Amino acid sequence: MTTPGRRMVIAAYDDAELLEISCVTSVLDTANRQGASPPYEARLATPEGRPVRCASGLVLASQAALEKIRGPADSLIIVGGRGHRAAAGNARFVEHVRRLAKVSRRVASVCTGASVLAEAGLLDGRRATTHWSIAGELAARHPEIDVDPAPLYIRDGRISTAAGVTSALDLTLAFVEEDHGPALARSVARMMVTYLQRPGNQAQISMFVAAPVPGHRTVQQVVEHITAALDHDLGVPALAERAGVSERHLTRLFLDHLGQTPARFVRTARTEAASHLLVSSELPLSAVARRCGFRSTETLRQAFLDRYGTTPSQHRAIHGSTS
Incomplete structure (x- = not known):
């Protein structure tokens, strides 16, 4: 007897982002091959x-007409892409x-797919990215939506929104963990050679890879x-003295x-640099704090709690090398 699957509907349109579609479907397929029960469909x-x-020029065959799909469904996921404005319109x-x-049971958007959920009124009164x-x-x-551009993804009740492109992978891994537990999610991440347990509140853009000023x-x-x-x-x-301008002007x-503000930029830069050192080195917290310009480990700790919602020690335990 065949085990009923979890019905996952991925809604797409012309000029959708191929990578977002494949991130979702590849995670689900890998989860199935790693023993997800019930499996994903x-x-x-x-x-x-x-x-x-797709926006890349490749053409994908559809598996269903959106208009003909009837419920119930486990999850509805709207992808983003250059065509999101036309889709939302x-x-x-x-x-x-x-x-x-x-x-x-669940509704989600990836990247600019949030435009479609917004037009449908599904994000009203919710926090979304x-x-x-x-x-x-x-x-x-x-304006009825609390838009937060920082996190990789946000889960507000049964509605989830992801920041874009590869954050689709992070959100789908979170779904796998919710459905089948952390062991299977870790197994899927290992098979896909991807970042394990990248938290949803991690910033979308590292200041060190951000667009030029x-x-x-x-x-x-x-x-x-x-x-x-x-x-x-x-x-x-x-x-301000270094730049030759007044503090107010800077x-x-x-x-x-x-x-x-300059102070906020400095704090963010120091916190991100510290996060990299914690993961890539075995330096004690005091040395990490000193190298990144924090006055003390407590100041470093507070900065981490504000930006990542976790402590430096917890960050290292989760994301540091286990070799």
Whole structure:
């Protein structure tokens, strides 16, 4: 007798992001091969069951017409991509997402797929994330949503939103852990050679791989100094003196070009650098704190709690090398 599967509906449209689709489906397939019971039954659903041309140019065959799918479903997952605005503006597509959401145990979006959930009213009164590049647009268009552009993913009740692209993998692994336990989720992560247990509240963008500072030489010079000299005096007076501007002017420049004060930027840079040292080295916490410019291990601890919701020791225990 065949074991009934968990019905996972992945809704896509033209100009969807292929990697987001494959992250979800590959995690589910790997979970099945690692013994998920009941297994997952993933189906790609598209408008009228037509093939969809992904943003990369590749064409994917549909497995179901979105309009013909009836509940119940275990999970409904809306992917993102360049076509998200057209999808969110398609009243018929949005209505079928709304209909299926009512008969699904879980509902999720990946990346700009949050636009579709927002148009369907499914994020009203909830905290949600999306790709950092459209977070402002989503918040302005839907003030009823508490948009947080920082985390990799957010789970608010039965509704989940993921930041974009490979965060689809993180969210789907979290679903596997919820459904089948942490041992299977770890097994899937190992098979996929991916980051194990990357927490949802981890920042979308590391400051060390963020986009270049937009077109202001003074800000760029100060940022370069901060990231290269974390253990120096990086107070606003010292930074302003180095830049040859007033403290008030430097703060205004940072707010205009980076959306945060110099002090907040420094704290974030130091915390991220500390997180890398904790994972990649066996330095004691006191040495990590000193190298990254924190006055004490307690200051480091508080910074970690504020940014990651965990302590430095817990971060190292979870993410550090086990070799």
